[in-house]
Amino acid sequence: MPELPEVESVRRGIQAWAQGARVDRVRILDPRILGTTSNRLIAPEAPARLTAELTGRELASVERRGKFMWLPLRHCSDDTASGSAGGDAVAEPSPARALSVHLGMSGQFRVHESTDPMHRHTRAILGLERAGRERLELRFVDQRIFGHLGVDDLVDSHGASVPRSVSHIALDPLDPLYDPERTARRIQAKRTGMKSALLDQTVISGIGNIYADEALFAARVHPLAPTQTTRISRIRTVLAKAEAVMRDSLAQGGTSFDALYVHVNGESGYFERSLQVYGRGGLPCNRCETPIVRERFMNRSSHFCPVCQRKP
DNA sequence: ATTTTGTCCTGCGAGC
DNA sequence: TGCTCGCAGGACAAAA
Numbered sequence: 001m002p003e004l005p006e007v008e009s010v011r012r013g014i015q016a017w018a019q020g021a022r023v024d025r026v027r028i029l030d031p032r033i034l035g036t037t038s039n040r041l042i043a044p045e046a047p048a049r050l051t052a053e054l055t056g057r058e059l060a061s062v063e064r065r066g067k068f069m070w071l072p073l074r075h076c077s078d079d080t081a082s083g084s085a086g087g088d089a090v091a092e093p094s095p096a097r098a099l100s101v102h103l104g105m106s107g108q109f110r111v112h113e114s115t116d117p118m119h120r121h122t123r124a125i126l127g128l129e130r131a132g133r134e135r136l137e138l139r140f141v142d143q144r145i146f147g148h149l150g151v152d153d154l155v156d157s158h159g160a161s162v163p164r165s166v167s168h169i170a171l172d173p174l175d176p177l178y179d180p181e182r183t184a185r186r187i188q189a190k191r192t193g194m195k196s197a198l199l200d201q202t203v204i205s206g207i208g209n210i211y212a213d214e215a216l217f218a219a220r221v222h223p224l225a226p227t228q229t230t231r232i233s234r235i236r237t238v239l240a241k242a243e244a245v246m247r248d249s250l251a252q253g254g255t256s257f258d259a260l261y262v263h264v265n266g267e268s269g270y271f272e273r274s275l276q277v278y279g280r281g282g283l284p285c286n287r288c289e290t291p292i293v294r295e296r297f298m299n300r301s302s303h304f305c306p307v308c309q310r311k312p
Numbered sequence: 313a314t315t316t317t318g319t320c321c322t323g324c325g326a327g328c
Numbered sequence: 329t330g331c332t333c334g335c336a337g338g339a340c341a342a343a344a
Contacts, residue, residue, distance in 0.1 A: 001337065032321085067338075103338055106322080119323090144321045146338060192315065201339075209337065299317075310339065317343070327333085 002103040004172055004206030005246050006254035009069050009269060014109050015062045016129065017136060022058050022076055024135075025127030026051040032145050033123045053151040054126070063093060063098075063162075066172045066205025070098040070163050072154065098154050100163040104146025110139045110266065124149055173205035173243035174250075180243075184235040187227050193312075194230060194238060195223035196298060207242055210278045211249070213303045215279045216240035222309045223302045229312075248274065276302040 002010070028034065028047035035042050043049075053073075060072040084230050103108075110119065114127065114137050115286035124140040142151060152163035158170070159177050171178040183204050187197045197203060198212040207215070216223050221234060254269030272279075276286055282295030285305040 003338095034322095102338080104321090104339085142321095143323070144336090146321065148339095190314085196315085199338090301335090315344080317341105319341085320339100322336100324335090325333105326335105328331090 001105055001106065001208055001210060002254075003067060003208035003211050003246070004174065005211075005249035005271065006269065007023055007064055007069060007103060007206075008174065008250055009254045010103065010109050011064045011069055012214050013110065013265070014138060017111050017130075017137060018059045018071060019061055019145075020058065021128035021130045023054045023056065023126055026054050027123070027125040027127075028123075029125070030123040030145065033140065033142060033147055033149050033229040035148070050149070050151055053097070059099070065160070065162055065166055065175065066169050066201055067102065067208070068163075068166045068169060068205075069101040069103075070152070070166065071101070072098045072161075073151070096154055097151055098163050100148070100150050100152045100165055101140075102148040104142060104144065104148065105140040106144040107140065107147030110141055112137045112139050123147070169201050170203055170205045172204065173239070173246060174206070180236065180239045184232055184239055187235050187239075188230065188232055190227045192227055193224040194221055194227055194235075195302060197227050198238070198242065199298075204239070204242075206246065209300050209302075210275070211242060212247055213278045214245045214276060215239075216309060217304060218245060220310075222306050222312050224297070225312045277305065279303070 028050065031042045031047050032049060034046045056076060057073040058076045063070050070298050077081065079159070080269065114135065119139065119141045120140050121141050121143045123142050123145065126138040128136050128138055130136070150165065152165050154161045155164050155167050157167035162232065170183075173180070185207065186203050187194075190197050190200075190203070195212050195216060198207045199209070213223070215238055219234065219238040221230070221238050227235070249271040252269060252271045252274065254271055279293050280292045281303055282291050284290065285292055285308060288307050290305055290307040292303055294301055294303050296302070
């Protein structure tokens with residue numbers, strides 16, 4: 001399940017290939033990836049519209065906030081020259097639109113040559129033309145179609161330019177502008193459990209079910225500990241552990257449980273072997289040997305040590 | 313207003 | 329053997 005470390009791994013993975021490339025071909029194989037998880041009504045003309053928006057554009061960079069990625073678009077220099085017929089020579093305008101990407105549960109970006117065999121769950125293909133280098137394809141593969149592709153206006157949010165669809169997402173712990181103290185106070189102001197707060201992408205972004213469980217274990221805090229009565233120092237610790245565990249994971253290329261998360265070249269990350277509680281229900285706690293408990297609440301599995309993480 | 317619940321989707325494995 | 333059922337969970341609309 002791609003969370004911050006996995007998405008950042010993918011961002012770094014495609015950056016070298018995508019940055020500065022020109023989109024010369026777009027194929028939408030399954031239009032459902034153009035919708036959101038809650039809006040599956042795809043206008044019939046949506047694929048053609050996205051294709052028109054992207055074709056001929058240059059991908060300026062690859063950005064990320066939390067689990068969201070986007071690639072700001074700009075007109076290629078030759079396009080600009082022919083487009084502004086006889087107009088004043090203006091400086092390259094800052095990108096106003098971006099290709100926005102969410103990997104959902106099972107989304108992957110894979111770098112391929114166009115002759116490579118097609119993966120069964122390929123949902124979209126961007127053909128990339130790169131000055132002086134061979135053509136390649138960026139393929140969006142997504143088994144469960146929780147992922148999303150779209151083109152969106154760039155707007156200002158938390159001191160950065162992000163797609164409108166990302167503007168409500170909070171800064172993540174790897175963002176230079178991230179403020180852990182402010183985040184801790186916001187969490188304490190909520191009336192909910194600690195795990196719910198960590199998963200609220202408008203409070204802190206990038207944390208999903210795996211790293212929420214791992215951070216709470218590392219901080220010795222129960223997932224259902226009420227935010228309001230948890231001491232601010234404990235909340236600070238949880239945030240520090242969340243950041244630490246995600247940085248560790250990133251250094252190991254992220255967590256790969258199965259073939260659902262892989263790098264752009266198809267290789268897996270190695271953080272799974274470092275997980276302390278997630279996926280370890282019934283196995284002994286690495287600190288106290290007590291069997292790790294797996295319980296379902298919030299419609300999700302939560303994994304924790306009943307001894308190390310005292311009940312609220 | 314804020315918090316919780318339900319929904320989307322596919323493949324796989326357990327159980328009968 | 330073949331079927332059904334449950335499970336995996338990110339984000340968001342809807343309900344509470």
